[in-house]
Every structure is written in structure tokens, then in C-alpha cells.
Amino acid sequence: MSTADTIPVHPAWLPDAAFAPLGSRRVRVALGPDAADPVAATVLDEVRRATAAHGGALVTDDGPSDVVLRWEPDAPAAGFTTTRTGGVTSVVARDAVGLLHGLHALVRAGEAAFGADHPTVVDTPVAPVRMLDHWDNIDVHPVMGQVERGYAGGSIFYADGRVRDDLSRVAAYARLLGSIGINAVAINNVNVHRTEARLLTDGLSDVARVADLFRPHGVRTYLSVSFASPVVLGGLPTSDPADPDVQAWWAAAADRVYATIPDFGGFVVKADSEGQPGPFAYGRDHADGANLLARAVAPHGGTVFWRAFVYNHEQDWRDRRTDRARAAYDHFAPLDGRFDDNVVLQVKYGPMDFQTREPVSPVLAAMPRTRLAVELQVTQEYTGQQQHVCYLGPLWSQVLTFPLADGATRDVASIVAGVPGPGADAPPSGSTPTGGITAVSNVGDDEFWTGHPLAQANLYAYGRLAWDPQADPVALLDEWIGLTFPGADRRVRDTLHTLMDGSWLTYEAYTAPLGVGFMVDPGRQHYGPNVDGYEYSKWGTYHFADRDGVGVDRTVATGTGYTGQYPSPWRETYEDLATCPDELLLFFHHVPYGHVLHSGRTVIQHVYDSRADAVDVVTAWVDAWSALRGLVDDRLHARVAERLAEQVRSATEWRDQVRTYFFRKSGVPDTTGRPIH
Numbered sequence: 001m002s003t004a005d006t007i008p009v010h011p012a013w014l015p016d017a018a019f020a021p022l023g024s025r026r027v028r029v030a031l032g033p034d035a036a037d038p039v040a041a042t043v044l045d046e047v048r049r050a051t052a053a054h055g056g057a058l059v060t061d062d063g064p065s066d067v068v069l070r071w072e073p074d075a076p077a078a079g080f081t082t083t084r085t086g087g088v089t090s091v092v093a094r095d096a097v098g099l100l101h102g103l104h105a106l107v108r109a110g111e112a113a114f115g116a117d118h119p120t121v122v123d124t125p126v127a128p129v130r131m132l133d134h135w136d137n138i139d140v141h142p143v144m145g146q147v148e149r150g151y152a153g154g155s156i157f158y159a160d161g162r163v164r165d166d167l168s169r170v171a172a173y174a175r176l177l178g179s180i181g182i183n184a185v186a187i188n189n190v191n192v193h194r195t196e197a198r199l200l201t202d203g204l205s206d207v208a209r210v211a212d213l214f215r216p217h218g219v220r221t222y223l224s225v226s227f228a229s230p231v232v233l234g235g236l237p238t239s240d241p242a243d244p245d246v247q248a249w250w251a252a253a254a255d256r257v258y259a260t261i262p263d264f265g266g267f268v269v270k271a272d273s274e275g276q277p278g279p280f281a282y283g284r285d286h287a288d289g290a291n292l293l294a295r296a297v298a299p300h301g302g303t304v305f306w307r308a309f310v311y312n313h314e315q316d317w318r319d320r321r322t323d324r325a326r327a328a329y330d331h332f333a334p335l336d337g338r339f340d341d342n343v344v345l346q347v348k349y350g351p352m353d354f355q356t357r358e359p360v361s362p363v364l365a366a367m368p369r370t371r372l373a374v375e376l377q378v379t380q381e382y383t384g385q386q387q388h389v390c391y392l393g394p395l396w397s398q399v400l401t402f403p404l405a406d407g408a409t410r411d412v413a414s415i416v417a418g419v420p421g422p423g424a425d426a427p428p429s430g431s432t433p434t435g436g437i438t439a440v441s442n443v444g445d446d447e448f449w450t451g452h453p454l455a456q457a458n459l460y461a462y463g464r465l466a467w468d469p470q471a472d473p474v475a476l477l478d479e480w481i482g483l484t485f486p487g488a489d490r491r492v493r494d495t496l497h498t499l500m501d502g503s504w505l506t507y508e509a510y511t512a513p514l515g516v517g518f519m520v521d522p523g524r525q526h527y528g529p530n531v532d533g534y535e536y537s538k539w540g541t542y543h544f545a546d547r548d549g550v551g552v553d554r555t556v557a558t559g560t561g562y563t564g565q566y567p568s569p570w571r572e573t574y575e576d577l578a579t580c581p582d583e584l585l586l587f588f589h590h591v592p593y594g595h596v597l598h599s600g601r602t603v604i605q606h607v608y609d610s611r612a613d614a615v616d617v618v619t620a621w622v623d624a625w626s627a628l629r630g631l632v633d634d635r636l637h638a639r640v641a642e643r644l645a646e647q648v649r650s651a652t653e654w655r656d657q658v659r660t661y662f663f664r665k666s667g668v669p670d671t672t673g674r675p676i677h
């Protein structure tokens with residue numbers, strides 16, 4: 001047995017000790033007609049495991065109990081209700097999935113769930129589909145590795161060119177996901193290479209093995225598919241959506257999938273994007289393409305998640321009229337109302353690509369007659385690659401609570417909830433859910449799941465915000481700390497809170513300034529600074545710094561016109577220098593270095609100060625963490641210490657490159673006299 005086999009996998013937020021309050025009590029489980037459901041077995045297993053470890057008991061008859069988990073036909077369709085009466089805490093739900101979610105709510109609440117003053121809580125999920133996408137390849141890709149933008153080792157699904165024989169990590173992962181309410185998972189990369197394309201056909205029995213492990217936790221399995229499948233897998237001469245043979249091929253493919261996996265979720269598709277095949281090759285548009293696949297899965301209740309991440313990645317940097325930020329809106333807004341009911345358009349939260357700071361995508365406000373899902377990135381491609389501490393809960397919370405239009409109650413969370421927009425028809429009556437939220441997962445076969453152990457908090461916060469976008473991300477952080485380090489010394493909890501709470505803003509403060517984005521190194525897979533790394537490239541990600549100023553003019557008046565894609569008040573707010581928020585200034589405007597921010601500082605001095613201050617913050621984390629040696633698990637302590645050292649090194653490199661770059665461009669000295677190289 002190799003060392004790797006002997007190291008136990010970290011339990012993340014489900015260590016046995018977190019179950020002590022529940023597990024020390026008598027728990028009665030009344031499952032009703034769902035008793036044969038695989039999720040019901042999970043509920044029983046969880047209660048058995050917790051009570052065996054902590055001295056309580058599973059009660060299946062009418063005997064006395066302190067806790068009741070009970071099926072109830074009139075309970076809300078999703079979620080659960082918790083009440084406390086007569087010294088008994090009850091969880092009531094319509095089905096076994098609701099009971100499982102309710103059980104984990106009790107675990108999260110700890111002793112508080114059994115206090116006399118515990119209020120009645122009706123807890124229903126906001127997003128009907130709460131999905132994680134895996135950018136996992138079966139084969140190890142020569143550039144991207146096995147998991148594209150993965151920073152936690154190899155895939156938990158695949159090894160040695162096929163689906164793993166031993167899927168115990170997948171089972172443990174499914175348990176983690178079910179505990180936070182995730183209910184959908186796509187198990188292969190949206191860039192579908194040849195080997196992975198075959199999961200749809202030859203690989204189906206293996207996909208079924210994976211689906212069997214997710215099902216008991218209330219999670220449905222999806223596949224990313226290639227739009228060119230009829231050609232690549234079916235040997236047809238075309239993948240044209242209008243071709244009857246192509247339509248028949250997809251229908252037959254879907255029939256086979258559902259014959260093997262009756263509760264299969266559906267397909268995720270990246271088409272006509274970054275080299276992936278799509279409908280454009282046949283003169284068709286994205287609605288034609290998406291509806292082709294949607295019609296194949298519709299008879300089986302399946303859904304197609306069609307990605308809106310479509311842009312020209314072969315731009316000419318000399319042409320300042322082309323603006324990548326405009327692309328998703330320009331491609332998709334005109335198609336509003338043309339997508340079938342079981343198509344969900346999956347929209348990245350910002351118009352570019354998961355940058356540390358972006359405005360919310362205008363596509364979300366522009367398609368009231370289309371089912372939309374918001375896409376987030378839990379894997380830290382542009383936010384420190386799980387080398388850096390960067391707790392993303394506050395970023396996602398800002399996105400989800402962003403009000404889309406004037407005086408509107410319609411925020412991004414209402415899109416995620418599938419609330420019909422103005423002018424939209426009532427939601428279709430079928431069983432297919434509206435709305436949704438999805439995110440790229442950050443796990444791999446690493447012993448801590450996420451490379452950086454503290455990056456587990458991002459996975460946790462994603463699931464909890466998908467359930468409740470109004471949740472306070474800082475409270476979720478503390479919840480995660482409490483579960484992951486149960487019974488830990490107060491110093492551990494306080495230090496973790498201090499390190500993680502503002503870590504997104506700290507990361508932002510030493511990397512690309514004021515919303516301008518990128519400045520990452522193309523040669524190191526987007527890790528570390530390279531201010532001009534993308535400046536003269538075809539990818540369309542520019543900052544336009546010259547001797548006088550920096551930023552991208554995206555105004556209607558003098559720039560690319562991107563601000564015009566927003567409804568009021570945002571088009572006016574972003575258009576006008578006087579009202580554009582500081583943190584997005586360089587996303588929307590090209591300004592002189594001496595431009596004074598709302599903060600009162602000039603742009604150039606802000607760039608100088610924030611980078612230097614942020615490195616001081618990160619440096620202080622190293623000592624704070626080292627003081628915890630002996631108070632947390634040694635291996636975890638060592639891993640975090642190693643990553644913090646790298647974060648200080650990398651943040652220093654960012655600081656020095658960005659400060660020096662802008663000094664050399666502008667010639668404006670740092671008024672504080674701190675060193676510039």
C-alpha cells in the first residue's frame with residue numbers, strides 16, 4: 001500500500017465530532033412512502049452513524065425520542081420545516097431529500113437546535129437546480145492537466161484513462177454535496193475532448209456507476225457533451241441542427257442514456273466558444289443548437305444547460321472597437337424567447353471570465369423570457385489557484401443580491417430562483433425546474449479535497465448560498481469554521497476568521513486594480529502577475545495603460561458602448577465617471593493617473609498604496625497561523641503554512657510588478673516613498 005492510500009481523506013465539514021449534539025440524542029425517523037428511496041437509506045445511515053458515535057439511538061417505532069425526522073405529505077415541495085415543541089425537535093419534509101437536508105440543518109445548528117427557544121423555521125431552497133460542474137478530463141491533457149483549472153490534484157472520477165474502479169472518493173464527495181443541498185453535478189469538462197465525448201455512448205455504464213453514488217444524496221448526474229457528437233461518435237457527415245438524421249441521432253442517444261440512468265439530469269454544452277464545435281458552422285444560431293439537444297432529452301424530463309460564454313478569442317488587439325465584454329449579450333439577448341422550456345442558459349456572473357471583480361453580466365437582465373442560471377467559479381482560476389487564501393463568499397453574495405434594474409425587487413437571486421421576469425410568460429407547467437445556479441468545482445483527489453485546506457470553505461459557502469442567496473457570507477464562514485474545527489480553541493476560530501473574512505478584498509488589493517481584470521501570466525496558466533501578458537493578444541482582455549492613464553472606455557459616449565447593455569439605473573451609473581463605483585472604475589473608463597477616486601485618492605496612489613498594504617496584511621497571516629501549531633491537525637497546519645508562505649511570495653511579486661509597472665508608465669512617484677524597482 002502506498003503512503004497515499006494510508007492517509008485518511010479529510011472529512012471537510014462533516015467530521016464525526018460535528019454530529020455530537022444530534023448523535024447523543026434519541027432520533028426517531030418516520031420515512032413514510034419514501035422508505036425505499038435511496039436517499040431514505042442515507043438519512044437512516046447518517047442517524048445510525050451519529051448515534052453510534054455519540055451514545056444516542058435511532059428510534060424507528062413510537063418509542064420516546066428527543067428528535068423526530070418525519071415525512072409529511074403537505075410539507076413544502078422542497079426543503080424542510082424545523083420546530084421545537086414539548087422538548088422535542090422535529091424536522092418535517094415532503095420527501096427523503098428534504099429530510100436529509102433538514103438533518104444536516106440540525107447538525108449545523110448544533111446544540112442550538114435543541115434549545116427551548118429554537119424558533120420554527122421553514123427552510124426552502126431558492127435555486128431549484130444547485131449544480132457543480134467538473135472540468136475533469138479522463139485523459140491527462142498536455143496543457144491543462146487532468147482537471148482543467150483544477151488545483152487539487154487529479155480527478156476523483158477518472159484515473160488511468162477511464163472511470164475509476166474505486167469510486168469511494170466520489171461517494172464521500174456526494175455525501176458532502178448532499179449535506180449542503182447541492183442537487184446536480186456535471187462530471188466532465190465542458191471542453192469535451194475525444195475520449196470524454198464517449199461517456200455519452202460507450203461510457204454509459206460507468207456514468208451509471210457514478211450516478212448510483214450521487215443518487216442517495218439527492219444529487220442528479222449530468223454530462224457535458226460535444227455538439228459535434230453526431231459526427232465524432234455517430235459517423236454522420238454533419239451535426240447541423242436542421243438535419244433530421246442529426247435530430248434522430250440525438251434522440252436515440254438520449255433514449256440510451258435514460259434507459260441506463262432513468263433520473264439522468266441532462267446535458268451541459270459549451271458551443272462555438274474557445275474552439276468548441278457549435279451551430280455556427282451550419283449557419284444556425286444558439287437557440288437552434290440548444291433546442292436540438294433539448295428536444296432529445298425533453299421526453300425524459302431532461303434539461304440542457306447551454307453556456308452563454310461565447311466570444312471571439314481571435315481578436316485583433318489593434319482594433320479598439322471590439323469588446324469581449326459585449327459578446328454574451330450581443331450573441332444571446334436577441335434570442336430571448338426562442339429557447340425551449342427545458343433549456344437553461346448558463347451565464348457567467350460577469351461579462352468577462354470569473355475575474356476577481358467584474359460588474360454583473362447584463363445578460364441576466366436582458367432575457368426575461370429565457371430560463372437563466374448564473375455560473376460561478378469555485379475553483380480559484382483567477383483568485384489565487386488554491387495557493388492563496390481567498391474566501392469567495394462575499395463576492396458571490398454581492399453578485400446574488402445585486403438589483404438588476406431600477407427600484408426593482410428583481411435581483412440576481414430572483415433569476416436564480418426562476419421568478420419570471422417582466423414580460424415573461426408564466427413559468428411552464430412541466431416538471432422541469434426554472435432558474436438555477438451552477439459553479440465550477442474546486443475538488444480533486446488531494447487529501448484535503450481542495451489543495452488549500454481553507455478552500456473547502458468556498459465549496460461550502462457556494463452550496464449554502466445556492467440554497468439561500470441572502471445568507472450572510474461571513475456567518476457562513478463562521479458556520480464552516482465551527483463544523484470543520486469542532487470544539488477548537490477560540491484562538492483557532494478567531495484566527496481563521498481574521499485570515500479568511502476579508503481575504504477576497506486583500507487578494508484584489510494586490511492584483512489587478514479597480515476592476516480592470518486579468519494581468520495574470522498566460523505562461524503560467526493564469527498564475528501570478530504579468531501586467532502586459534494579455535495586452536497585445538487575441539483574447540480580448542486589455543487594460544490599455546499608457547503614459548497618461550489606464551482602463552477600458554466602455555461608455556456609450558466615447559467607448560465600446562457596453563454600458564448601454566444595462567437597464568437603468570446601471571447604464572447611467574456606469575457611464576458617468578461621477579457615479580461609477582471605484583472598484584469598477586477601470587472596467588468602464590480610461591482615466592488619467594491623477595483622476596481622484598471617491599475615496600479621495602488618485603488612481604495611481606491607490607494602485608501604489610493598496611498593493612503595499614495588502615502584502616503587509618498577508619505577511620501578518622503567517623505569524624497568526626504559525627501560532628496555531630499544535631492546536632489544529634498537524635498535516636493541515638503544515639499544508640496551510642506552506643501555502644501561506646507561497647501567498648506572501650506571490651503577493652510580493654504582484655505588488656512589486658504592478659507598482660513598478662505603473663511607475664515606469666506614468667513617471668508619477670509614490671508619495672509615501674515606499675520602494676519601487
Ligand code: GCW
Nearest residue numbers: 135148149190191270309353
Ligand atoms: O476561464 C476560462 C478558462 C478555460 C475554461 C473557460 C470556460 C473550460 O480559462 O479553461 O474552459 O473559461 O469557462 O469554458
